[in-house]
Amino acid sequence: ALIARHDHPTVLWGRDAAAVAAIEGGGENPRYLPGIVLPGALRATTSLHEALADAELVLVVVPSHAFAETLRALAPLRPPQAGVAWATKGFEPGSGRFLHEVAAEMLGDEVPLAVVTGPSFAKEVAEGLPTALTVHSDDAAFCRQVADALHGPAFRAYTGNDMRGAELGGAMKNVLAVATGVADGMGLGLNARAGLITRGLNEMLRLNIALGGRPETLMGLAGLGDLVLTCTGDLSRNRRLGLALGRGATIADAVREIGQVVESLQTADEVMRLANAHGIELPIAEGVRDVLHGTVTPAEGLARLMARERKAEYPQSLFG
Ligand SMILES: NC(=O)C1=CN([C@@H]2O[C@H](COP(=O)(O)OP(=O)(O)OC[C@H]3O[C@@H](n4cnc5c(N)ncnc54)[C@H](OP(=O)(O)O)[C@@H]3O)[C@@H](O)[C@H]2O)C=CC1
Numbered sequence: 001a002l003i004a005r006h007d008h009p010t011v012l013w014g015r016d017a018a019a020v021a022a023i024e025g026g027g028e029n030p031r032y033l034p035g036i037v038l039p040g041a042l043r044a045t046t047s048l049h050e051a052l053a054d055a056e057l058v059l060v061v062v063p064s065h066a067f068a069e070t071l072r073a074l075a076p077l078r079p080p081q082a083g084v085a086w087a088t089k090g091f092e093p094g095s096g097r098f099l100h101e102v103a104a105e106m107l108g109d110e111v112p113l114a115v116v117t118g119p120s121f122a123k124e125v126a127e128g129l130p131t132a133l134t135v136h137s138d139d140a141a142f143c144r145q146v147a148d149a150l151h152g153p154a155f156r157a158y159t160g161n162d163m164r165g166a167e168l169g170g171a172m173k174n175v176l177a178v179a180t181g182v183a184d185g186m187g188l189g190l191n192a193r194a195g196l197i198t199r200g201l202n203e204m205l206r207l208n209i210a211l212g213g214r215p216e217t218l219m220g221l222a223g224l225g226d227l228v229l230t231c232t233g234d235l236s237r238n239r240r241l242g243l244a245l246g247r248g249a250t251i252a253d254a255v256r257e258i259g260q261v262v263e264s265l266q267t268a269d270e271v272m273r274l275a276n277a278h279g280i281e282l283p284i285a286e287g288v289r290d291v292l293h294g295t296v297t298p299a300e301g302l303a304r305l306m307a308r309e310r311k312a313e314y315p316q317s318l319f320g
């Protein structure tokens with residue numbers, strides 16, 4: 001909708017014929033964006049072939065568990081001129097690979113790739129509310145092309161060249177949003193929420209540095225920006241999962257009630273796999289992983305965090 005509003009001929013592909021018909025015929029996505037009038041210029045189709053014909057840019061926005069299969073389907077249909085960007089947040093479930101690694105393997109090293117990420121609830125973007133996010137790519141020209149398509153009167157698209165850091169931020173904030181949701185659901189107060197956000201940012205920074213990433217990416221829209229949004233905004237599905245668990249709901253009931261993708265359910269495992277592989281302690285992310293697996297209750301998770309030894313806030317500088 002955003003790109004179509006910027007006068008780019010835009011074709012949305014979806015697999016649900018009824019949803020596609022509602023968008024194409026009625027200008028509305030009744031399940032995911034009810035009541036929001038989509039631009040008349042936005043086309044929709046169930047044919048990936050039709051969606052990709054003549055495309056100059058492909059933007060993938062499926063959940064992380066569907067990322068690889070979607071790239072596999074689009075790879076043979078992608079016009080040679082079209083680079084591939086994605087707004088998906090997470091890792092490849094099971095392998096923990098970064099999505100830019102999956103994309104490079106499936107599409108080949110010569111295809112321009114970009115990560116679109118930052119604090120951007122879909123509903124607010126669709127409503128035309130002011131939003132700022134960031135596009136990261138190793139290909140500067142493609143990065144500018146993606147940012148230009150998104151940038152407009154109500155949308156600021158920044159650019160960068162740290163795909164790894166940008167993807168790590170988008171993935172980790174979903175896990176940390178569950179933690180603040182749990183704390184708020186348990187009624188632990190505003191101090192606890194601010195403490196979790198700040199120490200959560202510290203977990204992002206430490207893992208990113210262990211992976212060889214740049215701290216400024218995590219201090220920007222891809223990290224801190226999205227962390228604050230998702231840890232405080234009740235539009236976040238990951239935060240809502242935490243809220244429900246903190247109030248005593250079961251995971252199954254909470255997920256059913258939310259009715260949309262909750263990326264942390266997969267990402268928490270992959271974040272901890274990455275952290276363990278690099279010998280990095282992430283007590284908040286680990287607590288979320290264990291609560292999501294049901295091996296620890298929210299109260300036990302809290303007790304575990306509070307019982308940790310006192311230590312320096314920054315044992316060593318993160319900024320060199
Ligand atoms: N919503 C948001 O505010 C933001 C979301 N993101 C990220 O975007 C990604 C998608 O999230 P979001 O759109 O919100 O999730 P939703 O749960 O709202 O929607 C998921 C969409 O992906 C489709 N889908 C799921 N699996 C497949 C598949 N195998 N093949 C094709 N289509 C599939 C669904 O189709 P169907 O209805 O047929 O199941 C549906 O249209 C996530 O990684 C999320 O973190 C990033 C920024 C903001």
Ligand SMILES: O=C(CO)COP(=O)(O)O
Nearest residue numbers: 118119120121236237238
């Ligand atoms: O990524 C998002 C906003 O930037 C959406 O967050 P949730 O997936 O938690 O709803």
